[in-house]
Amino acid sequence: MNRLLYAGRNGRLQEHRSLQAAARSGWDVGVADRLIPLPAGTSLVHLPGRIPVGQSAAGATVAVEESGAMALAAVLPPGYLRTWLPAYQDDGQPPVLPLYGYAAVASIDGEPHVAAMRTDRWNAWNPQAEGRRDIDAAIRSGRRALPASRLLRQLETCATDYRCLTAQNLFLRRGEGAIPVSPACNAACLGCISEQWGDVDSPQTRLGFAPTAAEIAELAGWHLSAGESNFVSYGQGCEGEPLTRGAALVDATRRIRAAAPKATIHVNTNGSRPDVLRRLVDAGLNSVRISVFSLDDTRFRAYYRPVGYGLDQVAECASVVAATGGQVTINLLTFPGISDSPSELDALVSFVQRYGVHQVQLRSLNVDPHWLLERIPQPTRGIGMRKFVRHLSERCPDLHLGNFTRPWPAIERKPAWASSK
Ligand code: SF4
Known part of the structure; x- marks a missing residue:
């Protein structure tokens, strides 16, 4: 039996005696379907200033009247996708919620459940994996290996305070290693975690300097030298937009490729600068992940608040990498x-088909739900996230769905004399 789960006046979890849990999909409120038990690593969080709402037996949406009652939500670990948002009523003018991916919860047979589905089972990204407990020792060893690296200092904070798994990988010297490269950005995303503009604090401190090509190449080379399956990614949560680095990043990529001919060199980007991406691909980059909130121009602009670029440039970025046989992924x-x-x-289906997108990474956008909805023009209505995932996979049978970037074979290059014939 699905029951509304909320926090009572004392902050403790409580199951409502009669109301079913309600959940939100955009501008609509309904009843969440197919909830799952809380995966390991899920956090249950209070939503201050928000009154929980449930559904009565007659199908009405009803606010809990108990004084001090507070709505709850779950924040999922990597590898899970939120399928419903929490439903609640704002109590006056509540504080804007910090940037997390809030998911609806309910009590089923007395146990907390969450509106979510599993989207990637790659265990290397399990935050609770045993090897991740060695992070302090790994950081000490990184300091000894690269004592002058400013980038490594930045990543220490990411690996410990922010628990960024990609930064941890760099110290643990395995898998996808984070290489932040840019302090600047040409967008102002509503959900940016490294910079905010007033309503809410950004949870991470943005990189405060522009690393040189030599610094970038040194750190990347160190990571890549530790294992053949290791790869490096520019464009992390603690920085701005890597494509704004232009010449320095092209130079760094050329150095990295020369030292590691087979490695995956990947960039996470907002897709704003196809000219720079083309030069990066020429220098040896072979994989891209482009951020997509919406492929509708109005919603795209409302969310990214881009400066000097638009969806045409985003599409061109996908096309530049696809044309050379590189990996094209979307961070949805x-x-x-x-x-x-x-x-x-x-x-999305048209974009995937047109540009041969290999993988769509399904992420839960980290943002206060009502705050975001107030900033998005033209309300939409969803078909349900589970149905969306099913339709996307049926209509794009070759597309991989998941959460994490995979390595990709380096692009074979013809020698200059061969292409001139
Ligand atoms: S593109 Fe990235 S760094 Fe720039 S504002 Fe958006 S989230 Fe922040």
Whole structure:
């Protein structure tokens, strides 16, 4: 039996005697379907200033009247996708919620459950994996190996205070290693975690300097030399937009490729500068992940607040990498009720088919739900996130869905004399 789960006046979890749990999809409130037990690593969080709402037996949406009652949500570990947002009523003018991916919860047979689905089972990204407990020793050893690296200092904070798994990988010298490269950005995303503009604090401190090509190449080379399956990624949560680094990043990429001919050199980007991406690909980059909140121009602009670029440049970025046989992936910042609207699904399917996208990474957008909805024009209606995922995979049978970037074979290059014939 699905029951509303909320926090009572004392902050403790409580199951409502009669109301079913309600959940939100964009501008609509309904009842969440197919909830799952809380995966290991899930956090249950209070939503201050928000009154929990449930559904009565007659189907009405009803606010809990108990004084001091507070709505709850779950924040999922990597590898899980939120399928419904929490439903609540704002109590006056509540504080804007910090940047997390809030998911609806309910009590089923007396146990807390969450509206989510598993999207990637790659255990290397398990935050609780045993090897990750050795991070302090790994950081000490990194300091000894690269004592002058400013980038390594930055990543210490990411690996410990922010528990960034990609930064941890760099110290543990395995898998995808984070290489932050840019302090600047040409967008102002509503959900940016390294810079905010007033309503809410950004949870991470942005890189405060522009590393040189030599610094970038030194750190990347150190990571790549530790294992053949290791790879490096520019464009992390603690920085701005890597494509704004232009010449320095091209130079760094050329050095990295010369030292590691087979390695995956990947960039996470907002897709704003196809000219720079083309030069990076020429220098040896072979994999890209482009951030997509919406492929509708109005919603795209409302979310990214881009400066000097638009969806044409985003598409061109995908095309530049696809044309050379590189890996093209999308970081889909999902929000139930928007991402799963039929027009967004159609646009995504067209994009995937047109540019031969290899993988869509399904992420839960980290943002205060009501705050975001107030800033998105033209309300949409979703078909349900589970149905959206099913339709996307049926309509794009060759597309991989998941959460994490995979390595990709380096692009074979013809020698200059061969292409001139
Ligand atoms: S593109 Fe990235 S760094 Fe720039 S504002 Fe958006 S989230 Fe922040």
